[in-house]
Amino acid sequence: MQVAFLETPSLWIIGALVAYGFAYYVYAKWVDEHIWEVSEKRVTPAHMYLDGVEYFPVSRYVLYGFQFKSIAALGPILGPFIAVAYGWLPALIWIVIGNMFIGWVQDYSTIMLTVRNEGRSMGPLVYNAIGERGRKILLAYLLFYLLIISAVFIYLVSLFWNVFPGSFIATIGIIITGLIVGELLYKYKANIFGVTALAIILTLISVGIGTAVAWPPKNFFGPWSVQVWSIILAIILFVGAIVPLPKFITPMNFVAVFPAIGGVLLIIFGALISPATGIKLIQPAFKGWYVENVGPIFPILFVSIACGAISGWHSLVSTSTTGKQLDVETDARPVGAGAMLTEGLLATSALAAYMVVSPDLIAKGKISAFVNGATLLTAPFLGGDASKAYLLTFFSIFLVIYAITVQALVTRYWRVFSAELFRGSWAWLGNKYIATATGLILPIIFALTGSWINLWIYFGGSNQLLAAMALTLVAFYVAKMNKPSWYSAVPAAFMTVVTLSALLWEIYTFGLSTFGIKKPLAKPPLTQYPGAAWALNALFFVIGIILFVLGIYMSYALWNAYFKAKRGEVEAKAVSP
Amino acid sequence: MSDWEVIPIPLFGRKKKEKEEEKKEGVSEALKGVLYGFAVHGAATAALKTRMHMEHLFMLMTLGDMLGFPIIPPYYSLKILPYVVPNIKSWKERLFRERDFTDLLSG
Numbered sequence: 001m002q003v004a005f006l007e008t009p010s011l012w013i014i015g016a017l018v019a020y021g022f023a024y025y026v027y028a029k030w031v032d033e034h035i036w037e038v039s040e041k042r043v044t045p046a047h048m049y050l051d052g053v054e055y056f057p058v059s060r061y062v063l064y065g066f067q068f069k070s071i072a073a074l075g076p077i078l079g080p081f082i083a084v085a086y087g088w089l090p091a092l093i094w095i096v097i098g099n100m101f102i103g104w105v106q107d108y109s110t111i112m113l114t115v116r117n118e119g120r121s122m123g124p125l126v127y128n129a130i131g132e133r134g135r136k137i138l139l140a141y142l143l144f145y146l147l148i149i150s151a152v153f154i155y156l157v158s159l160f161w162n163v164f165p166g167s168f169i170a171t172i173g174i175i176i177t178g179l180i181v182g183e184l185l186y187k188y189k190a191n192i193f194g195v196t197a198l199a200i201i202l203t204l205i206s207v208g209i210g211t212a213v214a215w216p217p218k219n220f221f222g223p224w225s226v227q228v229w230s231i232i233l234a235i236i237l238f239v240g241a242i243v244p245l246p247k248f249i250t251p252m253n254f255v256a257v258f259p260a261i262g263g264v265l266l267i268i269f270g271a272l273i274s275p276a277t278g279i280k281l282i283q284p285a286f287k288g289w290y291v292e293n294v295g296p297i298f299p300i301l302f303v304s305i306a307c308g309a310i311s312g313w314h315s316l317v318s319t320s321t322t323g324k325q326l327d328v329e330t331d332a333r334p335v336g337a338g339a340m341l342t343e344g345l346l347a348t349s350a351l352a353a354y355m356v357v358s359p360d361l362i363a364k365g366k367i368s369a370f371v372n373g374a375t376l377l378t379a380p381f382l383g384g385d386a387s388k389a390y391l392l393t394f395f396s397i398f399l400v401i402y403a404i405t406v407q408a409l410v411t412r413y414w415r416v417f418s419a420e421l422f423r424g425s426w427a428w429l430g431n432k433y434i435a436t437a438t439g440l441i442l443p444i445i446f447a448l449t450g451s452w453i454n455l456w457i458y459f460g461g462s463n464q465l466l467a468a469m470a471l472t473l474v475a476f477y478v479a480k481m482n483k484p485s486w487y488s489a490v491p492a493a494f495m496t497v498v499t500l501s502a503l504l505w506e507i508y509t510f511g512l513s514t515f516g517i518k519k520p521l522a523k524p525p526l527t528q529y530p531g532a533a534w535a536l537n538a539l540f541f542v543i544g545i546i547l548f549v550l551g552i553y554m555s556y557a558l559w560n561a562y563f564k565a566k567r568g569e570v571e572a573k574a575v576s577p
Numbered sequence: 578m579s580d581w582e583v584i585p586i587p588l589f590g591r592k593k594k595e596k597e598e599e600k601k602e603g604v605s606e607a608l609k610g611v612l613y614g615f616a617v618h619g620a621a622t623a624a625l626k627t628r629m630h631m632e633h634l635f636m637l638m639t640l641g642d643m644l645g646f647p648i649i650p651p652y653y654s655l656k657i658l659p660y661v662v663p664n665i666k667s668w669k670e671r672l673f674r675e676r677d678f679t680d681l682l683s684g
Contacts, residue, residue, distance in 0.1 A: 061609075062618050068614075123675075123678055123680070
């Protein structure tokens with residue numbers, strides 16, 4: 001069945017592609033040439049400090065793939081789910097504008113910061129700009145940030161396992177495939193092409209088994225099902241965090257790559273050919289300025305779609321690894337800007353999946369909306385109704401994979417982070433097992449409320465605030481170069497206002513329940529325990545205040561440094577060497 | 578004028594010939610690279626880092642006296658010395674490099 005081109009998501013996907021093309025070939029090129037004045041002849045840290053371990057030149061294609069894999073997670077896929085509550089048009093505008101003028105600016109510029117500052121990562125860059133206190137506050141901020149990411153991702157994977165029967169079995173199938181692949185590659189040195197083919201076949205079989213078995217059913221463990229799934233997931237993540245990387249996380253990530261890439265390509269293709277397949281846009285373009293239980297469009301829209309438009313996490317990846325391995329400066333644009341704009345495309349394709357599902361699914365907050373939308377877009381060219389059950393499992397696994405692979409790394413990061421952080425009489429907190437357990441138990445407690453949308457907004461707010469800090473840091477260094485810093489300072493100012501407002505909104509929301517003005521935000525079964533629900537709301541109220549205060553301090557210090565740099569008053573010690 | 582001068586080091590700059598060769602590599606090489614980066618590069622970097630930490634320990638135990646940590650008698654250090662000479666410079670650089678908590682993200 002053919003429908004009018006304008007009634008399908010196809011036009012919007014093409015429009016977004018054109019916008020991203022403009023951002024990459026015109027705006028990013030201008031910044032690259034006129035502000036950073038990149039040169040192939042300027043030596044990069046990868047060559048200057050070549051050690052074959054941390055610093056070594058890597059092909060732009062490899063770095064692009066690495067950067068994209070490191071930055072793409074659930075953000076661009078589930079963020080639009082919350083944003084589409086205001087209608088698909090505001091979500092689309094934010095994804096496109098955010099990517100064009102803010103997202104790539106941060107990713108590209110933070111890579112350049114590292115390249116021009118002897119391969120320094122975010123901590124030392126902040127230290128250079130605002131001193132030791134700033135660096136310590138960044139550390140404290142990151143601690144809370146990691147806990148909130150973990151809470152959101154652990155809860156969501158548990159929710160997916162609970163809602164989609166068969167998805168748990170398929171996930172276990174993929175993990176077992178990962179273990180087999182790991183043994184074949186690392187122990188038996190098997191041929192990589194053969195192992196890859198085996199990995200793809202076993203992954204497809206795992207999804208098939210999950211679909212055929214469709215077990216366990218929803219709420220298998222009774223009212224506490226999601227929490228039980230959280231504990232099962234925590235056990236898997238615990239093992240992943242303590243065994244050597246090549247034994248578990250590395251092969252699992254390797255196997256997960258294929259459904260992750262395949263899913264994105266299928267959805268984009270499905271959206272592009274939607275005029276031919278007859279899949280129509282049925283979500284309203286605009287629904288309203290305020291959504292009950294979510295909040296006002298400003299600032300919530302801008303923090304709900306986090307990684308799909310801009311994300312602070314990307315600045316950590318760009319400065320800790322990518323910037324140290326950049327072969328020549330001219331690679332920064334394809335790697336930093338290219339990977340970010342590709343993630344923008346991922347967010348746009350996820351939005352396309354939400355555009356074609358019933359508005360009821362969004363209104364009722366059904367997490368299955370993405371899976372249903374993606375299946376609708378892809379089923380017509382993949383076997384029609386006969387393939388729907390398989391595709392539903394495949395796209396539920398697609399969601400699980402994006403969350404679980406990043407969460408495995410976050411849990412491991414938390415463990416290594418704790419080992420470095422806790423010294424002296426606190427050293428026991430850095431113990432391998434205790435640190436891992438802490439990094440899993442605390443998020444599970446955070447997620448007990450079941451109010452994942454509020455948690456997501458906290459995650460988005462803290463994540464975007466980190467991005468605002470990174471953008472201000474970029475503006476500071478660019479101002480020191482006596483180059484136009486508006487390209488980073490204007491987005492930084494916008495993101496600072498938006499994210500601090502979003503944190504304030506959530507503090508207000510949890511404050512209402514903490515002070516008994518409203519009922520605590522909680523979902524069954526926790527609603528049966530009002531005392532516990534209240535305690536968790538109060539905890540979030542306090543965490544919100546802590547994040548807000550840390551954010552205010554960092555923003556003030558960084559903006560102060562920026563204006564000093566603009567006036568040429570930066571002290572010699574704060575000048576990058 | 579930016580803070581950073583262009584330092585023309587021909588060794589590190591990409592030469593015209595290399596660029597032409599790169600173009601010839603074509604789409605298949607680019608795809609291979611992207612797939613490798615997506616699937617394996619992070620793991621390869623992490624494996625290198627694990628090896629680095631093991632090497633640090635080994636070098637510190639065997640040649641610690643070079644840095645003021647005489648862990649094994651110099652006689653044995655001297656016997657090992659010829660085999661580890663190529664690694665000494667990069668070992669010292671890596672060991673003494675200050676690492677920040679934000680560096681931990683890379684493995």
